[in-house]
Amino acid sequence: MNGENADQGEIGKFDRDASAWWDPEGPFAPLHAITPLRLDHIESRIGSLAGLSVVDVGCGGGLLSEPMAARGARVTGIDLAPETLETARLHAHGTGLSIDYREIAAEALAAEAAGRFDVVTCMELLEHVPDPAAVVEACSTLVRPGGAVFFSTINRNARAWLLAVVGAERVLRLLPAGTHDARAFIRPAELARWARRSGLEMNNLTGLHYNPLTRHYFLTDDTRVNYLAHCTRTNP
Template sequence: MAKTSIVASEAAHFGAMAGDWWDPNGASAMLHKLNPVRLCYIRDQVDQLWGLDEHSLRPLAGKTALDVGCGAGLLAEPLARLGARVTAIDAAPELIEAAKAHAFGGHLDIDYRSIGVEDLDGQFDLVTALEVIEHVVDPQAFVEALVARLAPGGLLLLSTPNRTGWSKLLTITLAEGLGRIPRGTHDYGKFIDPDQMRGLLAKAGMEVIDVEGIAFSPTRGLHLSEDTRLNYLVSCRRAPPDTSCLSRGSKRLNGLRQFA
C-alpha cells in the first residue's frame, strides 16, 4: 500500500479554492449543484441498507460517518444534520480551516482533520469519498485504505467522473474551458470507468450493491440517471465470505465416506 494517497499538487490546487468554497457562485459552484444529487443518493442507500425510516429527519442518529476529501464541508455538514457523528478529512489544511469556521457558524460539531485516510484510526459505519479517487496517487491503495476504515456492516460510497469522451467534453473541454470549474482540476488520464471501479472494489473485498449515474441536461441540470457516461456513484459493502472451497471440501469428504 502507498504510504499516502495525497498528491501534493492536488492538495495545493484545491486549497487555493478555500476562500470562496461556500459561495454557490464561486470556484466550487459545480460542487454546490452536485451536492443535492449526491445527498439524495446517499439518503436512499442508507435507508435501504439499514432499513431506516425514509421520513426521519435524523436517520443517521447513532451512526458514525467518515467523509474523505471533505473540502470545506459541503457533504460533512448535511451528514451531521442527518444525525451522524462525523469525522471529515482533507489533504488541504486551508480547506479544513474553512470547514471548521463554517461548522462553528452553523453550530455543528464535526471532527475536521487535515490528514490522509491511511493515517486515520478507527472505523465508521458510513464512509464517503466523493469526487476524490481521480485525484489520488494509487486508486487501489486508496480503496483499500477506505475499506480499512469501514466498520462491519458498514456502507462505502464513492463517486467519480466516468472515463468517456462525453465526460471529457463536459467536464474538461467545456466546464474547465469556460471557467465553470477551475482549470487543471481534472486529468482525464486518471478517470475511472465503472468496470475498473468494480475491479478495484472487488480486489479490496467489497461487493457493489448499486451503481447510479449522474447525468446532465439543459432542462433538469445534474440529476440521478441510469446514464453513467458523465459521472456515477457506487454503493458497496464488504463481500460475504467465500464458502465455495468449504462446500467443495464437504462434498469431497462425503464422497470419501461412501467408500469407508
C-alpha cells in the same frame, strides 16, 4: 500526517480557493448544486443517517460533511489540504455543528480506526490521487462489516473528456480550467475490481448528469460520465 498517496499540486489547487468553498456562485458551485442529490442518494440506499458514524474521505470544505451532520450523523471529515480544512472548521463552528475535521490521509486513519464507521463517503477524490486503489482499500478498512461505502468519480472515455473537461471547464466554465486530468478518470470496471479486491461488494451504480439548458443536475442510469457507486463491506 501521512501524505504519501497525495499530489501536492492537487492539494494546492484546492487550497488556493479555500476561502471560496462556501460561495454557492464560486469555483465550487457545482458541488453546492450536487450535494443535495448526493445526500438524498445516500439515504435512499441505506436509510436515515441519524445516529450513524460517518467518515467523509476527502471532505474538502465540508459541503457534504455538514448536511450529513445536520441529518443526525456523527461525522469525521478528513482531508490533506490544511487551508481547506480550516475553512471547513470555521464554517461548522458558525453553524453550530459538531464535526471532527482531521488533516490525515485515508490510509493513516484506516491504520488507527479500522471498522469504526457505519458509512464511508469518498466523493470526487479518487481522480485526484496518485493511487486510487489504495484509497478504495482504506475506505473498506474504515467501514464496519456490513457497512456502506459511497464513491463518486468520473468515467474514463471520450464522452467524459468532452463533457467533464472541455464542456464543464473550457466552455461552460462550471469549474476552473485544469480541475481535472482526464487520464486520471476511472472506469466503473476498474473501481469494481479494486472494490472486490478490498472486500467490498458493489451494489449500485448511478449516473450524475448536468443539463446546460436548464442548469440543473440530475441522477440517471447513464454512468458514462459522472457516477456514484454504493458498496457494502462483505468480509469480517
